[in-house]
Amino acid sequence: MRLPLLFLIVPALLYSEPAKDNCVVCHTVMEGPIQRPALLIKDDVHSANGLSCADCHGGDRSSDDPSVAMNKAKGFVGKPSRKAIPELCAKCHSSPDLMRRYRPRQRVDQFELYKTSVHGKRLAAGDENVATCVDCHSVHDIRAVKDALSPVHPLRIPDTCGRCHSDAKRMAKYGIPTNQVQEYRTSIHWNAVFKGGDLSAPTCVSCHGNHGAKPPQVESVAAVCGSCHVLFEQLYQKSPHQPIFSAAGGGGGCIVCHSNHGIHLPSTAMLVGPKAVCAQCHEPSTAGANAALKMGGWLDSLGASLTHSKEVLARAESSGMEVSEAQTRLLEGQDDLIKAEVALHSFHPEEMHKPIEAGLAVADETLRAGQAALKEKDFRRFGLAISALFIAITVVALWLLIRRTEMNGSGYVTVPPKN
């Protein structure tokens, strides 16, 4: 069925002059909702690539007679049903041969993925309330994903998903929460995307998938997080927490400690203190609580040492001292701190010991470099004072010598001026 269609569409697109599109011509001069698609299509990526209304709606765009243009005999389907939309889009988007001509690197498995998603499954079961292609990509003004105005651009994804998933009324019959986007807006991931401008940082689709959208299952949460946080996941998988968290209900994996949508910047407050997540399971003075206390203490100690070194070096630098080598070395200490934070996810304190020791050594070395630079600064000031004193004495001596030399007006004569 698809092959003959391709034979019709592709040559028409590639080898012929763009024909006059009577759908757009007529609908542009109409009024009301029937005009809207004709106005929107100018921003559409398909339109820009030579496709027209008839390629989705069928009919004959070359005819200015409505009875011919919108004749069912010409394949006119009118407004496709919601259930038919994914298959209609897949007509081209699942065709490697066709897509290669327009977007050679674009995937062609969107429809297959969609069918595995909660959205796709429910649509197949007859629930037309779920998202289809056009609910996320828009209808007549479909833009490329990289276009900042596209509803599926990373900066607009949370709003696009939130349009349905934050709507309590719409979600009521599914019994799923509606605070995901609200929580996401408090997260470090949102900060990275929307404040840091890092478009590779996670939005909804990064964890849930886009076309195959469904919540990560209990056993796959760590794998989803691990797709970016690789080392953390590897250590977690070998940790004593893995079987316990996975066996527990309500999500499991990384979200037991970090939560899911509202993931905040981790700190040692998660290990020690009144807000410690470890304390939710580990009673005080138990082995687990003691390990958390130890690991939290180490991280705090290394963090404080590095901060102190950084402050001393900054003080030396602002005094004009050259401490760039020590500052570069200090970065290695920061790396050790990150390594220790990663090693924490093995939940064996001994794994953290090596990077903590290495980091403390760097902190100590750079602190000494900073203190030496400050000492050197004092030495220079002292040297300056001494040399200034000698220079002052010499200048005074010269002045006295001049006075003595000129005591009796010696050295002065009066002669006619030169030019």
Add this chain to the structure above:
Amino acid sequence: MLAKVSHWFDDRLALSGIRELMAHKTVPVHSATRWYYFGGITLFLFGVQVVTGTLLLFYYRPTVAEGFDSVRFIMTRVEFGWLIRSIHSWSANLMIFAAFVHMFSVVFTHAYRPPRELTWASGIVLLGLLLGFGFSGYLLPWNQISYFATKVGADVAASTPGIGPSIARILRGGEDVGAPTLTRFFALHVMVLPMITAALVVFHVLLVQKNGMSTPPWVPASGVRQMKFFPNFFLREAMVWYGTLAVLGALAAIFPWELGEKADPFASAPKGIRPEWYFLAQFYTLKLLPSHVWFIEGELLGLAGFGILAVGWALLPVWGVRDSGEARTRLVSGVGIFLATYLVVFTILGYLK
């Protein structure tokens, strides 16, 4: 014994002539005498540059790979390397400042009158050479600021009509600032410019020696009090040089010259990139000019203006002196005040904007 040694040298070097000259050389004493010191200060700072520059040469390596690190090595590892480098950088700036003051003091005391035309012209060329020292030396630490400032400077040179692209290519050693630029700037800075400058300094000082110190036109013609150069003026000059040394030492110790970050040609230019202060007025003027004035490019027009101004300024003894040999004091002082005000105001504006 001492007299014998003195006599031995005297026979061979005719030192008595120099002694005679020293004994009879005098310096006029009047309200503007203090401005005479700025020529000496410039000379003193040039000497400091020669000494500190030679010391820096022991460690500096003029390559893209090692240039920055070798300066950092001087700053952090070499005993008193920080002091030598800071003094070299501060002294360079003070020397250019002192040269500007010296030039304007000559203008306002009208010392460019005959027979001192060549003294003036050689002084202007010397100032240009000092600016050349500043431009070439600025790149040598190969840090981010100097790299991009040199790029801007070379681009400005490239926009000179006709010969601009050739000058820029000769300066850069290619189409862009890179390894060949660093080596040729180094060669210019430590060999070509010093040789020319040293010869011209000797010429300039000999002319001062031959023609004596000029007396401003307002000093009464009936007679002027003169101070013996040696020891009276010499001791005063020594005091001023010592004072200058103290200022240099203080600046180097309290505000050591920054090293910055190693140049990265692939990085974006640092924000607010601008040249050294002595090029700021010209830089700001070029920035202010519209892209086109009538059919001429704004930058081109600015450069042509600076060129005409420089030539006109060097020809001051021609247009600033009447046929009788007297200075056109009002005209020259007016132009001098205008030029000095322009330089000060535009340098400040260039710094602030």
